[in-house]
Amino acid sequence: MSYNQELAYKILEFAKLEPTVPVGIAHDFRSSDFDEDDFKDTAKQLISSGQITAYIQEDYAGLFLAFRN
Secondary structure (H helix, E strand, O other): OOOOHHHHHHHHHHHHHHHHOOOOOOOEEOOOOOOHHHHHHHHHHHHHOOOOOOEEEEEOOEEEEEOOO
């Protein structure tokens, strides 16, 4: 698949709010509304361009972006 602008907007919107989330609360972004390949491609582009600071993780439910360690 490929970069998805609608998904990019959602990720960037979440990234702006993430610093305001209190410690101890989930700091991950997951979106099952989009194709997993689109999610990976879009996240990689946002990370490599420096628009977000996060890393791609995978668990039993699929891919997600982790914004904090």
